[in-house]
Amino acid sequence: MVKLCVLIAAVSLLPILCLSFSPENPTDRRVLVLLDDLSLKSSHSIFFNSIKSRGFDVDFKLADDPKLSLQRYGQYLYDALILFSPSIDRFGGSLDLAGVLDFVDSGHDLILAADESASDLIRNIATECGVDFDEDSSAIVIDHKSYAVSETEGDHTLIVSGDFIQSDVILGSTKVEAPVLYKGIAHSVNAANSLVLKVLSASPSAYSANPSSKLSNPPLHSGSAISLVSVVQARNNARITITGSLDMFSNRLLRSGVQKAGDSNKYSKSGNEQFVTELSRWVFHERGHLKAVNLRHHKVGETDEPAIYRINDDLEFSVEIYEWSGKSWEPYVANDVQVQFYMMSPYVLKTLSTDQKGLYHTSFKVPDVYGVFQFKVEYQRLGYTGLSLSKQIPVRPFRHNEYERFIPTAFPYYGASFTTMAGFFIFSIVYLYNK
Structure with a gap:
C-alpha cells in the first residue's frame, strides 16, 4: 500500500516536471549557482536578485558540496548553471568536468566567471567551450591608458572598456552608455570558430602580465585581441558566457562610479549592472529565442x-x-x-x-x-x-494519360509525318495508274 501511494505521488508530479522543463516556458526554469564561498551571495546580490526578479528559481550551493548533482533518474534538475567558483579544483558529489560538458551538450546554459585564482578545472571547462585563458596564472589584464581613475588603484588593473559587440539581440536595444569596469584575467578566442563571439574587448593599449614583476618578454596577450567577455551560441542552441572577472558581477563594481583616465566624462554609475543583466537575459533565452x-x-x-x-x-x-x-x-x-x-x-x-x-x-x-x-x-x-x-x-512524373495529346513543339514532326504519308499516297496513285 505504501509503495502504491509513492507511485501515485510520483506520477502526479510528472505534469509539473514536464511544465518546468518545457521549452514553451523559457523563464519557468531553475538555475544552479556554484560558489567558492557563500559570502558571494551577499557580495554579488544585485546580480542574483535581478535573475530572481525575472522569475527564475535560483539555488545556491558550494562547489564542493558532497551532495552536488545536476541530474536525478536521468532528468536534469536545472536548466542553467552559474559557476562563480574560480578556485575550485574538484567539484563535490557526482559533478565533474564531463558532467558540466554533458550539461551544455544537452542544450542547457552556462555562465562561467574566473579570476587570477582560476583552477585547472575552470580553465579546462573554458577551453572545451572554445575559450583559452592566459596560461600564466599570475597574469591579469593591465591597461596604463584605459584604466579607471581611483584613489587606491595604482597598478592600473581596474580597467575601463566600452568596446561592446554591436548586437541588439545580445545586449538589448538600449545602448550601454557608461563603460564597464573590469578586473581579472585575459582570454582569447579562435577566430576560425564561428560559434564564439567577443562581447567585450580590451583596448589596444591593454596587455596581460603580472603587475608585481617586470616584463622580460613581450606579453602573449595584448591589445584588442584580448577578450574580456565572450559568448558561445552552440549548434544545439545552448548558450554560454565566459569572463575572466568575477568582480565584474560584484555589488561594488555595479554601484561604483567610473571615470576613464584622461577623460573628463564622469559617470555616477558604471555600465556593469546593465551589461551583465542584459547579457544574462540573452544567455537564459529571454531574448533571441x-x-x-x-x-x-x-x-x-x-x-x-x-x-x-x-x-x-x-x-x-x-x-x-x-x-x-x-x-x-x-x-x-x-x-x-x-x-x-x-x-x-x-x-x-x-x-x-x-x-x-x-x-x-x-x-x-x-x-x-x-x-x-x-x-x-x-x-x-x-x-x-x-x-x-x-x-x-x-x-x-506525368502518368501516361496525363501528357498532352498534341505538343506544340512537336508540330514540325507531325507535319513531316503527314507530308510523308501524302507523298506516298500520290506516288502510289501515279505508279499504279500511269502507263
Whole structure:
C-alpha cells in the first residue's frame, strides 16, 4: 500500500516536471549557482536578485558540496548553471568536468566567471567551450591608458572598456552608455570558430602580465585581441558566457562610479549592472529565442496537404516563426528567412515573404525532376537560436494519360509525318495508274 501511494505521488508530479522543463516556458526554469564561498551571495546580490526578479528559481550551493548533482533518474534538475567558483579544483558529489560538458551538450546554459585564482578545472571547462585563458596564472589584464581613475588603484588593473559587440539581440536595444569596469584575467578566442563571439574587448593599449614583476618578454596577450567577455551560441542552441572577472558581477563594481583616465566624462554609475543583466537575459533565452511552428505546403487553389506532388505543379509554402519576449511569444519579423526545395542539392531557393504577424510564405513551381524532395528551412542569425526544419515529400512524373495529346513543339514532326504519308499516297496513285 505504501509503495502504491509513492507511485501515485510520483506520477502526479510528472505534469509539473514536464511544465518546468518545457521549452514553451523559457523563464519557468531553475538555475544552479556554484560558489567558492557563500559570502558571494551577499557580495554579488544585485546580480542574483535581478535573475530572481525575472522569475527564475535560483539555488545556491558550494562547489564542493558532497551532495552536488545536476541530474536525478536521468532528468536534469536545472536548466542553467552559474559557476562563480574560480578556485575550485574538484567539484563535490557526482559533478565533474564531463558532467558540466554533458550539461551544455544537452542544450542547457552556462555562465562561467574566473579570476587570477582560476583552477585547472575552470580553465579546462573554458577551453572545451572554445575559450583559452592566459596560461600564466599570475597574469591579469593591465591597461596604463584605459584604466579607471581611483584613489587606491595604482597598478592600473581596474580597467575601463566600452568596446561592446554591436548586437541588439545580445545586449538589448538600449545602448550601454557608461563603460564597464573590469578586473581579472585575459582570454582569447579562435577566430576560425564561428560559434564564439567577443562581447567585450580590451583596448589596444591593454596587455596581460603580472603587475608585481617586470616584463622580460613581450606579453602573449595584448591589445584588442584580448577578450574580456565572450559568448558561445552552440549548434544545439545552448548558450554560454565566459569572463575572466568575477568582480565584474560584484555589488561594488555595479554601484561604483567610473571615470576613464584622461577623460573628463564622469559617470555616477558604471555600465556593469546593465551589461551583465542584459547579457544574462540573452544567455537564459529571454531574448533571441525563436520557435517555428505550422510548417505547411499545398497546391495552389487547395488547402489540404498532398501526399505527393507532380512535376511542374504550382505549390504554396508557409511557416510561422515567433520570438520569446520574456513574457510571451511575439511575431518574429525578418526579411532573410529562406526555404529550400532540396534533393541532394537545392533545386529551388526562395526568400519568404512575411505578413509582419509571424507568418512566412511563398509559392513556386515544382521542378521538372522527380524523386524524393525536402522542404528545408535553415535559419542562422547572430544572437538568435538556430532553426532547422525539414519535411519530406515525393515528386512523381506525368502518368501516361496525363501528357498532352498534341505538343506544340512537336508540330514540325507531325507535319513531316503527314507530308510523308501524302507523298506516298500520290506516288502510289501515279505508279499504279500511269502507263
